[in-house]
Structures are given as structure tokens and as C-alpha cells.
Amino acid sequence: MKKFSLKQIFRIVLASKIVGFLLIMIGAAFVDSILPVFFVFGSIGLLLILAGVFIDAVYYVCPKCGLWLGSAALPSDYCRHCGTKVDQVEDKKGD
């Protein structure tokens, strides 16, 4: 299984949250006219946001201590738990 870099995870989480939010907004525009559209868009949007939160919590972790690095919306260069330098770039190391 290919391991995603933190940078890629950051992009995936951000994209799923933004798309999910947009879907809910689009669905909300139909809440008075076509209610099923609201439910379909709303639930897909909610799932995307939940998936984003889940990926964030499970994969956006420190490579050294394994603890959550905090919200992926605010990427940090250092782990706030153990102080390890966190590589945000994918092609830095060769190992």
C-alpha cells in the first residue's frame, strides 16, 4: 500500500471538506423546492466532511510519536507533542 505524504493528506482532507461544504450549500438551495435534492446533496456532503475529519485524525499524525498533528487546516513544521521536525514535502528523504 502506498503511503501518502503529509502534504498529500493535507490536500485530500482540505478538498473533501471544501467539496462537502459546497454540496451542503447547493443542497440547502433546494430545501424549499426539491427536498430530495437537499437530502442527497446534504448527506453526500456530510459524508465527505466526516471522511475528511476521519482521514485527518487517522493519517495526519507525527511519524515519530504517532500523535495527531492538529488540524490539517493549520499545517505545522514541528510536532507539538515531541517536537520532531515533520516533513510536509513528499520528495525530501530517500528512505
Ligand SMILES: [Zn+2]
Ligand atoms: Zn511527535
